[in-house]
Amino acid sequence: MTSNVTIWITALLTLAVYSFLIKDNRAFRLVEKFFVGLGAGYFAAMGVRNIIQIGIRPIMEGQLLPLIPFILGLMAYTRFIKPIAWMTKIPIALIVSIGAALTLRGSVQAQLLNQARGSMLPWTTANNIIIALGTAAVLSYFYFKARSPGPFDGVMTLSSKVARIIMMVAFGIGYTGVLGANIPRTIGQIQLIFGKWIHLIPGF
Amino acid sequence: MNDIGKIFRWNRLTIYAIITLAILFPLVRPIGIPIPIGESARTFYELVDNMKPGDIIWVDSAFSLSAAVECVPQLEAISQHALKKGAKVIMLAMSPDGQPFAERALAALIEQGAVYGEDIVYLGFVPGEEPAIAAMMSDLHRAVPRDYRGTPLTDIPITKNVRTGNDIAIVVPVTSNATAPDFWTRQIAPYPNTVLTMASQASLWPRIQPYLPTGQIAAALNGARGAAEYELMIGKPSIAVASMDATSIAYLTFVLFIIVGNLAHWLAPDKKVAAKKDGDKS
Amino acid sequence: MYRKLPVYIATIAGMILMIDYFINIPALTKVASEIQAWTVLISAFLLGIGMVNLLLVNIRGLQTRRTDILDNIVLIGALVVMFVVTLFSDQFDTAYRWLFHEIYAPLGTAVFSLLMYAMASAAYRAIRLKSIESTVFLIAAVTAMLGVAPVGETISPQIPKFYTWMLQVLNMAGQRGIIMGGAIGAMAASLRVLLGIERRHIGLE
Numbered sequence: 222m223t224s225n226v227t228i229w230i231t232a233l234l235t236l237a238v239y240s241f242l243i244k245d246n247r248a249f250r251l252v253e254k255f256f257v258g259l260g261a262g263y264f265a266a267m268g269v270r271n272i273i274q275i276g277i278r279p280i281m282e283g284q285l286l287p288l289i290p291f292i293l294g295l296m297a298y299t300r301f302i303k304p305i306a307w308m309t310k311i312p313i314a315l316i317v318s319i320g321a322a323l324t325l326r327g328s329v330q331a332q333l334l335n336q337a338r339g340s341m342l343p344w345t346t347a348n349n350i351i352i353a354l355g356t357a358a359v360l361s362y363f364y365f366k367a368r369s370p371g372p373f374d375g376v377m378t379l380s381s382k383v384a385r386i387i388m389m390v391a392f393g394i395g396y397t398g399v400l401g402a403n404i405p406r407t408i409g410q411i412q413l414i415f416g417k418w419i420h421l422i423p424g425f
Numbered sequence: 426m427n428d429i430g431k432i433f434r435w436n437r438l439t440i441y442a443i444i445t446l447a448i449l450f451p452l453v454r455p456i457g458i459p460i461p462i463g464e465s466a467r468t469f470y471e472l473v474d475n476m477k478p479g480d481i482i483w484v485d486s487a488f489s490l491s492a493a494v495e496c497v498p499q500l501e502a503i504s505q506h507a508l509k510k511g512a513k514v515i516m517l518a519m520s521p522d523g524q525p526f527a528e529r530a531l532a533a534l535i536e537q538g539a540v541y542g543e544d545i546v547y548l549g550f551v552p553g554e555e556p557a558i559a560a561m562m563s564d565l566h567r568a569v570p571r572d573y574r575g576t577p578l579t580d581i582p583i584t585k586n587v588r589t590g591n592d593i594a595i596v597v598p599v600t601s602n603a604t605a606p607d608f609w610t611r612q613i614a615p616y617p618n619t620v621l622t623m624a625s626q627a628s629l630w631p632r633i634q635p636y637l638p639t640g641q642i643a644a645a646l647n648g649a650r651g652a653a654e655y656e657l658m659i660g661k662p663s664i665a666v667a668s669m670d671a672t673s674i675a676y677l678t679f680v681l682f683i684i685v686g687n688l689a690h691w692l693a694p695d696k697k698v699a700a701k702k703d704g705d706k707s
Numbered sequence: 708m709y710r711k712l713p714v715y716i717a718t719i720a721g722m723i724l725m726i727d728y729f730i731n732i733p734a735l736t737k738v739a740s741e742i743q744a745w746t747v748l749i750s751a752f753l754l755g756i757g758m759v760n761l762l763l764v765n766i767r768g769l770q771t772r773r774t775d776i777l778d779n780i781v782l783i784g785a786l787v788v789m790f791v792v793t794l795f796s797d798q799f800d801t802a803y804r805w806l807f808h809e810i811y812a813p814l815g816t817a818v819f820s821l822l823m824y825a826m827a828s829a830a831y832r833a834i835r836l837k838s839i840e841s842t843v844f845l846i847a848a849v850t851a852m853l854g855v856a857p858v859g860e861t862i863s864p865q866i867p868k869f870y871t872w873m874l875q876v877l878n879m880a881g882q883r884g885i886i887m888g889g890a891i892g893a894m895a896a897s898l899r900v901l902l903g904i905e906r907r908h909i910g911l912e
Binding site: 435437440441444458459460461490491493494521522525529551552553554556557559560563564567568569607627630631632634635638647650669672673674675676677678679680682683685686687689690691 | 743750751815818827832860875882
C-alpha cells in the first residue's frame with residue numbers, strides 16, 4: 222500500500238462514493254455534498270476571474286462599452302433582491318434571444334439543407350436507398366405520427382414501423398456510446414484503488 | 426421441474442463484482458489485444474499531419490470533468506502532433522472543467538520545447554458556448570482581447586493576425602457536449618476554408634456520423650478508442666492505449682450480462698416468481 | 708412596461724443579429740459583433756448564481772436546523788475553500804492544482820463512474836429478446852459493443868464491418884431524421900423567442 226497521503230485521501234473518498242452501490246449511506250451523502258461544494262466554488266471562481274479579465278480590467282483602462290454587459294451581468298443577481306428581482310429577466314432574455322438568433326441563422330444550412338442533401342443520394346446502392354427512405358421515415362414518424370385517417374394509412378403505418386426499427390438501432394448504438402464514455406471512468410478509478418493505492422496493478 | 430435458470434439469476438452485487446473483476450484482470454495481467462486503426466482516426470491524423478508550418482490550429486478544451494479520462498489524452502496527442510508539424514496552436518477552454526487540463530497540457534508542451542506566444546498561445550477560459558464561438562469567429566480580438574496572462578492578443582505573434590474564423594486552418598473542439606456537433610457546424614459554416622473536426626467523448630460518436638459524409642465535420646475521434654488510435658499513430662502510446670485491454674474485456678462482460686440476463690428470464694419456471702426473486706435480491 | 712422590457716430588449720438584439728445575417732451593413736455588423744461579444748461577459752456572471760443560491764440555501768439550513776448541520780458545513784466549507792483557492796490560484800498555485808487534480812477531478816470521475824454499474828444492471832435486467840424492437844435494440848447494442856472494442860476485430864473481422872455498416876447507414880438515417888426534426892423544432896422555437904411570443908423562459912406567460 223502507498224504511503225502517499227494524497228492517494229489515501231482520494232482512495233477513501235472514492236470508496237465512500239462506491240459505497241452507494243451497496244446502499245445509500247451517510248458517508249456517500251457527505252462526500253456528495255463535498256463534491257457539490259467544490260464544484261460550485263470552482264465554477265463561481267472561474268466566473269469571477271473572467272469578469273475581472275474581460276470586464277473590470279477594460280473598464281478600468283477607460284473603455285466604456287464593456288460597462289453595458291457588466292451592468293447586464295450584475296442584473297442577473299437581482300433575483301436575490303425581491304423588489305428588483307424582475308431585472309434578472311433582462312440578461313437571461315438577451316442571452317436566450319442571441320442563442321435563438323444564432324440557431325435560426327445557422328440551422329437552415331447546417332442541420333436542414335446539408336443533411337437533406339446528404340440524404341438525397343442517387344439510388345444506385347442499397348445503402349443509399351436505406352439512408353434516403355430511412356431518414357424520410359424517421360422524419361415522418363415525428364411529424365405525422367398523430368394523424369387523422371387518410372388514403373395513405375397503409376404506407377404511413379409501414380413507414381412508422383420502419384422508423385421505429387431504425388431508431389432502435391440508433392438507440393442501441395447510442396447505449397453503447399454512453400457505455401463507452403463510462404467504462405474509461407471506471408477503469409481510471411480501478412487503477413487508482415488497485416494500482417496507486419494497493420499496488421496490485423504493475424506499473425503504478 | 427429443475428430450475429436450471431437458477432444459475433443465471435444474479436443479484437446486482439454479483440453483477441458489480443463481476444464487472445469490477447473483469448476490468449481489473451487485464452490491468453493486472455495485460456493481454457495485448459491489437460488495436461486496429463479506424464478510418465476516421467486515420468483521416469484526422471492525416472489532416473493534422475498535412476498542416477504546413479505557420480498554419481493555425483484551434484484546440485478547444487471544452488469537456489466536462491466526467492469526460493476528462495477520454496478527452497485529455499485526445500487533447501494532449503493532437504496538440505503534440507500539431508506542434509511537431511510546425512503548426513501554431515491557439516488553445517482555449519470553453520468549459521470551466523477543461524481549463525486546468527488545458528493549462529496542464531500547455532505546461533507539458535512548453536516543457537517539451539514549445540515557445541509560448543510563438544508556437545502556442547492559451548486564451549484561458551471563455552464562457553458562453555455558441556454565442557461565444559460566434560463572437561470569436563467573427564471578431565476574435567473583440568471577443569477575447571487578452572490571453573490567460575492578460576497580454577493583448579495584438580501583442581502576441583500567433584494571434585496578432587488572427588481576426589476571424591477565416592484565419593484558422595483547423596478547428597478541434599475536444600468536447601463532451603451533446604449539442605457540440607450541431608452548434609459547431611452552424612458557426613463554422615460561414616467560414617468554408619476552415620476545417621472542422623471533433624475529438625469527443627464516446628457518447629457523441631453516433632451523433633457525429635451524419636456530419637461526416639457531408640463534410641461538415643471532416644474527421645472525428647471516438648472517445649478513448651480514438652485517443653488510443655491517435656496515440657499509436659503519433660508513436661506515443663500512453664493512458665488511452667493502456668486502458669484498451671480492460672475496455673475490450675468490459676465490453677465482452679456486458680455482452681455476457683445481456684446473454685445471461687436473457688437466459689435467466691426465459692429459463693425461469695414461472696416468470697412472475699423469477700421477477701419477484703429478482704426484485705427481492707436487489 | 709417593466710414586465711415587457713426584457714422581451715423588447717431581447718427582440719431588438721435578436722433582430723439585429725438576424726438582419727445582419729441577410730443584409731450587409733457595416734455599421735450593423737459592428738453592432739451585431741458587439742452584442743455577441745457581450746455574451747462572454749454575461750455568461751461569466753451567470754456562473755456564480757449557482758454558488759450564491761447554494762450558499763443561501765445552506766446558510767438558511769444552518770439557521771433553521773431543518774437539514775443536518777454537518778452536511779451544510781461540509782458543503783459551505785468546500786465551496787468557500789475552492790472558491791478562494793481558485794480565485795487566487797496565482798498565489799495558491801500548489802493548493803489549487805492539488806485540490807482540482809487530486810481531489811475534485813478524481814471525485815467527479817468516481818461519482819460519474821457509478822453510471823457504468825447502473826448500466827451493467829440494466830444490461831442484465833432490461834435488454835431483452837421480447838419484441839421486434841427490443842430485439843433490434845439488443846442486436847444493435849451487442850454489435851456496437853463488439854465493434855467498438857478492439858477485441859471485436861480479433862474475434863472476427865466481419866464484426867467491425869457490420870458495426871460500421873449499422874453506424875453509417877441505419878444509425879445515420881435515424882440520427883439524420885432526429886437532427887432535421889430537432890432543427891425544425893428549434894427553428895420554430897427560436898422564431899417564437901425572437902418575436903416575443905415565447906416568454907416562459909423569463910417567467911412570463
